[in-house]
Amino acid sequence: MDLKSRIDKAVRDAVRRGQRAPAPAKLAAALEYATTPGGARIRPTILLSVAMACGDDKPAVSNAAAAALELMHCASLVHDDLPCFDDADMRRGKPSVHRAFSEPLAVLAGDSLIMMAFEVLAAAGSHDPMRSAALVMALARKSGMPGGICAGQGWESEDKIDLAAYHRSKTGALFVAATQMGAIAAGQEAEPWTELGDRIGEAFQVADDLRDAVFDEETLGKPAGQDDRHGRPNAVAQLGIEGATQRYHDILSGAIASIPSCPGEAMLAQMVNMQARRLTPSAAASRA
Amino acid sequence: MDLKSRIDKAVRDAVRRGQRAPAPAKLAAALEYATTPGGARIRPTILLSVAMACGDDKPAVSNAAAAALELMHCASLVHDDLPCFDDADMRRGKPSVHRAFSEPLAVLAGDSLIMMAFEVLAAAGSHDPMRSAALVMALARKSGMPGGICAGQGWESEDKIDLAAYHRSKTGALFVAATQMGAIAAGQEAEPWTELGDRIGEAFQVADDLRDAVFDEETLGKPAGQDDRHGRPNAVAQLGIEGATQRYHDILSGAIASIPSCPGEAMLAQMVNMQARRLTPSAAASRA
Numbered sequence: 129m130d131l132k133s134r135i136d137k138a139v140r141d142a143v144r145r146g147q148r149a150p151a152p153a154k155l156a157a158a159l160e161y162a163t164t165p166g167g168a169r170i171r172p173t174i175l176l177s178v179a180m181a182c183g184d185d186k187p188a189v190s191n192a193a194a195a196a197l198e199l200m201h202c203a204s205l206v207h208d209d210l211p212c213f214d215d216a217d218m219r220r221g222k223p224s225v226h227r228a229f230s231e232p233l234a235v236l237a238g239d240s241l242i243m244m245a246f247e248v249l250a251a252a253g254s255h256d257p258m259r260s261a262a263l264v265m266a267l268a269r270k271s272g273m274p275g276g277i278c279a280g281q282g283w284e285s286e287d288k289i290d291l292a293a294y295h296r297s298k299t300g301a302l303f304v305a306a307t308q309m310g311a312i313a314a315g316q317e318a319e320p321w322t323e324l325g326d327r328i329g330e331a332f333q334v335a336d337d338l339r340d341a342v343f344d345e346e347t348l349g350k351p352a353g354q355d356d357r358h359g360r361p362n363a364v365a366q367l368g369i370e371g372a373t374q375r376y377h378d379i380l381s382g383a384i385a386s387i388p389s390c391p392g393e394a395m396l397a398q399m400v401n402m403q404a405r406r407l408t409p410s411a412a413a414s415r416a
Numbered sequence: 417m418d419l420k421s422r423i424d425k426a427v428r429d430a431v432r433r434g435q436r437a438p439a440p441a442k443l444a445a446a447l448e449y450a451t452t453p454g455g456a457r458i459r460p461t462i463l464l465s466v467a468m469a470c471g472d473d474k475p476a477v478s479n480a481a482a483a484a485l486e487l488m489h490c491a492s493l494v495h496d497d498l499p500c501f502d503d504a505d506m507r508r509g510k511p512s513v514h515r516a517f518s519e520p521l522a523v524l525a526g527d528s529l530i531m532m533a534f535e536v537l538a539a540a541g542s543h544d545p546m547r548s549a550a551l552v553m554a555l556a557r558k559s560g561m562p563g564g565i566c567a568g569q570g571w572e573s574e575d576k577i578d579l580a581a582y583h584r585s586k587t588g589a590l591f592v593a594a595t596q597m598g599a600i601a602a603g604q605e606a607e608p609w610t611e612l613g614d615r616i617g618e619a620f621q622v623a624d625d626l627r628d629a630v631f632d633e634e635t636l637g638k639p640a641g642q643d644d645r646h647g648r649p650n651a652v653a654q655l656g657i658e659g660a661t662q663r664y665h666d667i668l669s670g671a672i673a674s675i676p677s678c679p680g681e682a683m684l685a686q687m688v689n690m691q692a693r694r695l696t697p698s699a700a701a702s703r704a
Contacts, residue, residue: 150581151562155570159561207527212519231500233573235523236566239495242527243560246534246552253549260549261541264534272531273447274439278524282443285521293438 135172138195139163142248146240158229158237159244163202167220170403171306172198174328177399178310178321181392186259190313192252193263196245197309200267201302203241204277206234213281242271262312270305277301299336300329320388327383328400334376335407337362338369373408380404423460426483427451430536434528446517446525447532451490455508458691459594460486462616465687466598466609469680474547478601480540481551484533485597488555489590491529492565494522501569530559550600558593565589587624588617608676615671616688622664623695625650629657661696668692 129137143163147156172194179190209216209224211231216224226234246264253260270276280298283289304325308318341364363372384397417425431451435444460482467478497504497512499519504512514522534552541548558564568586571577592613596606629652651660672685 146561148562150578151567152570152574152578152581154573155561155567207523210523212523230573233570235495235498235500236570236573238527239530239559240561240564240566240570242530243556243564243566247556247560250549250553250556253546253553257545257549258541260552261538261545264548264552265538265541268531268535268538271527272535273434273443273528274436276528276531278528278531279439279443282440282521282524282528285442285518285524286440290438290440293440 131173131176132166132169134176134191135169135194135198136166138191138248139166139198142195142199142244145247146244154229155233155236155240158225158233159240161228162206162225162237162241163199165220168406169198170332170407171201171302173403174303174306174325174399175310175313177396178307178324179314181387181390181396182311182314182316183391184314186255186313186315188255189252189259189263190310192248193309193313196248196263196267197302197305199241199245199248200271200277200305203238203245204271204281204302206238206241208281210234213284256315259312259315262318263309266308266312266318267305270301270308275301295330295333296326299333300326303329303332316390323386324383324388324400327379327386328403331376331379331383331404332407334363334372334379335404337364338372338376338408340364341369376404376408419461419464420454420457422464422479423457423482423486424454426479426536427454427486430483430487430532433535434532442517443521443524443528446513446521447528449516450494450513450525450529451487453508456694457486458620458695459489459590461691462591462594462613462687463598463601465684466595466612467602469675469678469684470599470602470604471679472602474543474601474603476543477540477547477551478598480536481597481601484536484551484555485590485593487529487533487536488559488565488593491526491533492559492569492590494526494529496569498522501572544603547600547603550606551597554596554600554606555593558589558596563589583618583621584614587621588614591617591620604678611674612671612676612688615667615674616691619664619667619671619692620695622651622660622667623692625652626657626660626664626696628652664696 143159146159175194175197176190184190205219206225208214209219210226217227218224225237245267249260249263249267252263271278273279275297277297280294280301283294283298304322307321307325311321312318340362363375367375380400384400387393387396431447434447463482463485464478472478493507494513496502497507498514505515506512513525533555537548537551537555540551559566561567563585565585568582568589571582571586592610595609595613599609600606628650651663655663668688672688675681675684
């Protein structure tokens with residue numbers, strides 16, 4: 129099975145368990161709506177790539193880790209889109225969850241997907257309780273306070289933003305979770321994989337800034353120019369489009385150089401390059 | 417250390433870890449605000465009582481379970497109070513989190529407390545990874561979909577409510593989590609403890625209905641008559657005040673009868689009775 133199929137199946141299976149009778153029907157539908165269509169599934173793809181580079185000796189644990197990370201990412205999108213944050217009408221080319229269902233159901237769908245992420249990791253405890261606990265720890269830390277995506281979003285309520293902490297937690301945290309959880313799922317230490325996640329997160333942030341500055345809403349599948357509108361800091365504002373593009377490629381070189389020595393090192397470098405090409409504005413434009 | 421001190425310390429320690437630099441200051445403050453003052457801490461008190469009745473052989477694991485359950489409960493209160501749900505201005509005698517901080521910070525505080533609950537359970541994995549995974553599973557199931565508190569709240573968005581499923585998930589779920597997690601934390605099977613949690617949850621719901629019908633806002637520390645206002649089903653509307661009071665005592669007798677045979681069975685029955693007395697309207701009135 130290719131990576132995308134592994135991820136989509138693991139996410140779909142988790143969502144179906146969450147929809148079992150006697151679940152309330154609208155919230156059950158919102159869970160599926162919030163997790164489909166799959167999109168690039170970039171975080172769990174990185175996670176599984178790292179797991180495979182490390183031997184992927186317990187695929188059921190890796191699949192659980194990938195599903196949990198993607199569910200957490202989907203949850204964060206649902207909550208970020210809420211009227212009190214980005215107030216986004218569209219996401220992935222269709223109405224955002226609170227527009228398609230309601231605001232209460234969007235809050236609850238986000239909450240439920242978070243719980244589901246941890247339930248999936250707990251279920252992996254039947255294969256390996258030590259790895260299960262380490263995966264819960266990594267995901268919780270990179271999602272909550274003081275250094276996860278909640279912290280990142282929280283910085284936007286501060287009068288004075290710590291820019292480094294803001295970017296590291298807002299965008300970077302789930303990429304670090306991806307590399308750490310991939311390693312843990314395959315029985316390896318998480319720490320040596322932190323830098324790779326950090327750098328991929330940085331690259332992703334710059335790529336996002338570039339796309340946000342260059343594209344219109346139809347191409348993005350979500351409102352364009354959001355950073356400018358909300359006065360959020362971004363690489364294009366600091367460096368211009370050419371400078372930001374150069375920075376993007378520099379970060380990627382660093383990311384590849386940081387890959388720890390492991391059986392699948394070369395394959396993993398290739399995957400990072402491939403994901404990177406998908407993210408650059410020129411590639412996105414040619415796909416559109 | 418008495419139970420309340422054990423719980424408060426475990427919750428406080430978790431919140432402090434979540435506030436570490438470089439956390440955004442307002443969200444960090446909101447976490448503390450949402451978890452203090454402690455109130456009755458009734459769910460983690462039940463949890464620790466069950467753990468002690470089962471021997472409490474790993475107190476660090478029990479403390480983690482108690483803190484996690486209370487953090488989850490606090491998170492649910494913060495989200496339930498949001499304008500799109502109960503729109504409550506007051507909670508525990510002070511402004512609700514979204515009134516004291518802001519709506520974005522209330523959503524994020526709730527999310528962060530959920531992550532923190534699972535992080536605390538993951539940390540208990542260093543003492544016992546099997547119990548850690550089982551605790552994560554129990555808490556996630558009783559919090560999310562299809563049978564946890566998210567499902568309970570989700571029922572309020574349905575045109576036709578499954579009343580049994582609604583009450584079981586909305587109020588009952590975290591009491592079942594309390595008895596199950598207490599047993600798991602002490603190395604016992606969760607299932608025999610499900611009925612006790614179910615019945616305590618039912619009793620709590622009826623007591624809440626009674627207080628909601630009988631008291632004013634000052635006594636409750638939150639808006640009174642909420643059920644009536646939101647057209648939610650409750651025992652007083654069905655049975656009258658006297659009938660509901662009788663029902664309350666019947667459920668409690670069943671709860672005590674359901675306690676599985678264990679070393680601390682008698683002490684646990686006493687605790688259930690004590691908690692029950694605190695919850696009856698007459699006791700609440702005499703305290704006020």
